[in-house]
Amino acid sequence: MEPFTTLRSRTVVLPAANIDTDQIIPARYLTTTTRTGLGGNLFADWRYDAQGAPRADFALNRPEAQGCSILVAGRNFGCGSSREHAPWALYDYGLRAVVSTQIADIFRSNALKNGFLPVVVDEPTSAWLIAHPGADIALDVAAGTLTLPSGAAVEFPLEAFARHCLLHGVDELGYLLARGEEITAYERRR
Amino acid sequence: MASTPQTLFEKVWRAHEVSPESAATPAVLYIDLHLLHEVTSPQAFALLRERGISVRRPERALATMDHSIPTLTAQVFGGAPIAIDSAARQVRELEANCAEFGVELLGLQHAQRGIVHVIGPELGLTQPGKTIVCGDSHTSTHGALGALAFGIGTTEVAHVLATQCLLQSKPRTLGVNVHGRLRPGVTAKDLILAIIGRLGIAGGTGHVIEYRGETVRGLDMEERLTVCNMSIEAGARAGMIAPDETTFDYLARRPRAPQGAAFERALDEWRRLPTDTGARFDREVDFDAAAIEPMITYGTNPGMVIPIGGSVPAHGDDPAFAQALAYMGLTPGAAIKDQPVNVVFIGSCTNARLSDLRSAAAVLRGRHVAPGITMLVVPGSQDVKRQAEAEGLHQVFLDAGAQWRESGCSMCLGMNGDLVGAGQYAISTSNRNFEGRQGKGARTLLASPVTAAASAVRGRVTDPRELT
Numbered sequence: 001m002e003p004f005t006t007l008r009s010r011t012v013v014l015p016a017a018n019i020d021t022d023q024i025i026p027a028r029y030l031t032t033t034t035r036t037g038l039g040g041n042l043f044a045d046w047r048y049d050a051q052g053a054p055r056a057d058f059a060l061n062r063p064e065a066q067g068c069s070i071l072v073a074g075r076n077f078g079c080g081s082s083r084e085h086a087p088w089a090l091y092d093y094g095l096r097a098v099v100s101t102q103i104a105d106i107f108r109s110n111a112l113k114n115g116f117l118p119v120v121v122d123e124p125t126s127a128w129l130i131a132h133p134g135a136d137i138a139l140d141v142a143a144g145t146l147t148l149p150s151g152a153a154v155e156f157p158l159e160a161f162a163r164h165c166l167l168h169g170v171d172e173l174g175y176l177l178a179r180g181e182e183i184t185a186y187e188r189r190r
Numbered sequence: 191m192a193s194t195p196q197t198l199f200e201k202v203w204r205a206h207e208v209s210p211e212s213a214a215t216p217a218v219l220y221i222d223l224h225l226l227h228e229v230t231s232p233q234a235f236a237l238l239r240e241r242g243i244s245v246r247r248p249e250r251a252l253a254t255m256d257h258s259i260p261t262l263t264a265q266v267f268g269g270a271p272i273a274i275d276s277a278a279r280q281v282r283e284l285e286a287n288c289a290e291f292g293v294e295l296l297g298l299q300h301a302q303r304g305i306v307h308v309i310g311p312e313l314g315l316t317q318p319g320k321t322i323v324c325g326d327s328h329t330s331t332h333g334a335l336g337a338l339a340f341g342i343g344t345t346e347v348a349h350v351l352a353t354q355c356l357l358q359s360k361p362r363t364l365g366v367n368v369h370g371r372l373r374p375g376v377t378a379k380d381l382i383l384a385i386i387g388r389l390g391i392a393g394g395t396g397h398v399i400e401y402r403g404e405t406v407r408g409l410d411m412e413e414r415l416t417v418c419n420m421s422i423e424a425g426a427r428a429g430m431i432a433p434d435e436t437t438f439d440y441l442a443r444r445p446r447a448p449q450g451a452a453f454e455r456a457l458d459e460w461r462r463l464p465t466d467t468g469a470r471f472d473r474e475v476d477f478d479a480a481a482i483e484p485m486i487t488y489g490t491n492p493g494m495v496i497p498i499g500g501s502v503p504a505h506g507d508d509p510a511f512a513q514a515l516a517y518m519g520l521t522p523g524a525a526i527k528d529q530p531v532n533v534v535f536i537g538s539c540t541n542a543r544l545s546d547l548r549s550a551a552a553v554l555r556g557r558h559v560a561p562g563i564t565m566l567v568v569p570g571s572q573d574v575k576r577q578a579e580a581e582g583l584h585q586v587f588l589d590a591g592a593q594w595r596e597s598g599c600s601m602c603l604g605m606n607g608d609l610v611g612a613g614q615y616a617i618s619t620s621n622r623n624f625e626g627r628q629g630k631g632a633r634t635l636l637a638s639p640v641t642a643a644a645s646a647v648r649g650r651v652t653d654p655r656e657l658t
């Protein structure tokens with residue numbers, strides 16, 4: 001995993017609440033056996049029309065959204081299935097963070113394991129961001145802050161261990177493998 | 191010294207802490223049973239292979255095939271190739287991965303294959319007090335037997351394969367207390383839909399639910415599985431029900447449950463699991479079962495649910511709500527009853543066990559599905575299929591004009607080609623009505639097996655109490 005320290009980008013906004021993982025990556029694209037290549041089908045049913053052509057009115061397809069790496073979304077982003085294909089698809093597309101007032105548990109856990117930052121902010125901050133697509137904002141993992149164009153910094157929660165893993169590009173598997181003796185001891189004492 | 195009263199969840203959690211959570215690190219939680227399927231495992235095995243890691247406890251893993259596999263007999267048992275190439279590839283890949291890593295596989299033609307959340311309990315592998323994970327959010331189902339069971343992502347699948355452990359922050363607890371009697375025609379599916387309708391689809395986020403109260407005690411095991419299955423639809427990763435005589439009776443006949451003296455010893459442990467008197471939940475909510483009607487969804491998430499006699503609500507100027515109704519082609523204020531349907535699906539890990547098929551068949555016996563209706567009945571496992579056939583239920587479905595298939599997830603998520611067409615209405619006993627879930631443009635109405643069967647007969651949304 002690449003270390004994730006800071007990120008500055010314009011935002012792309014999907015204001016809907018409850019964007020579920022079936023929207024992020026519909027089931028019919030879960031046919032891959034690798035982690036990459038899913039970006040093309042990110043939000044497939046919203047992004048493309050029946051003929052497969054990009055829909056000009058979809059936020060990600062607008063010219064000003066190109067190159068944005070921070071997604072702002074409505075409440076309860078990533079609800080639904082446990083498919084890790086959801087953060088894989090977002091990442092593969094070029095997005096690196098999502099900002100919402102609430103993020104579903106399994107999606108959040110999956111996102112953190114793939115260097116994709118789940119940022120939970122308060123209602124007023126979210127409302128401002130949703131009303132200002134393209135806002136130039138900055139995320140700082142060490143400080144746990146989102147900085148608005150005004151310079152105001154808003155804190156977001158991040159567990160100490162998740163922060164450590166992001167900052168150093170550590171993956172949890174290495175950490176767990178290093179606990180092998182403790183695991184063996186546990187297996188013996190049961 | 192009297193110890194602090196604990197909840198069922200806390201007891202199971204603590205017993206599985208290899209090391210507890212600290213300010214700097216999450217808990218290392220030991221996993222007793224790891225279930226795998228063909229769609230969320232390939233990248234996990236690939237990760238192990240890349241790093242040259244073997245599976246730490248292959249005997250604690252069991253793989254099966256359910257999500258993308260065909261349900262047409264010829265494609266399952268030979269005679270016809272699997273129509274979807276990518277599904278065929280996932281089947282081959284899981285076979286190869288299980289062989290290479292020494293994981294037991296109940297493969298495509300195995301007599302005990304089925305939807306992963308149906309076969310775990312059915313085989314007796316799902317047991318009280320166990321920690322159970324699977325790369326699938328409906329792993330919450332297994333909590334019905336008093337296990338702590340939750341869905342994980344593919345990276346975590348690799349973690350469990352490699353270390354038999356997961357890094358987890360301790361969730362909060364939510365007690366859902368249900369009192370009173372469910373009325374005739376009102377099922378466990380209606381109960382959980384009503385709970386989700388009240389809690390909201392994010393209401394359980396960060397929590398493990400324990401379903402409690404005399405209504406829950408009175409549910410049989412298959413009904414409890416239906417309830418716990420949809421915990422994730424309220425945002426909770428896990429739902430649990432304290433084990434009791436219903437649980438023990440259910441397990442006593444199961445091939446992979448402890449047998450003989452081992453079963454007696456297990457019983458002693460299982461009886462200690464229920465939440466102690468005086469134990470505290472972080473939150474509690476109460477439900478009156480007698481007030482619950484047969485429920486049906488009208489929108490694009492499971493929280494958008496109303497009693498079957500109700501009308502589609504109006505939500506002022508909320509654009510997301512308006513978009514959901516536009517997708518569904520429904521009008522605020524309109525009755526949901528008598529809404530025409532095109533497809534009826536009886537299946538999924540929510541409602542495809544034997545009791546579900548029996549109740550649907552009871553409605554369909556001597557009746558026929560309405561003209562133009564496509565109806566699929568897909569048993570939850572091959573074992574359910576065999577039992578249903580032994581009772582002649584398949585004949586009831588076939589005589590009524592429904593299709594009778596091999597087991598699998600099928601139209602619940604439409605990965606295998608069992609799809610609902612764009613703009614069509616499907617009344618479905620599954621658990622998700624998200625946009626496109628059953629096919630691009632498909633409009634899903636979630637309901638119980640009896641509501642689905644009654645609606646198949648009339649060709650429109652029907653209160654099952656009108657047909658019994």
Ligand code: SF4
Nearest residue numbers: 328538539599602603
């Ligand atoms: S039946 Fe549906 S919800 Fe259940 S495991 Fe299969 S796809 Fe998931």
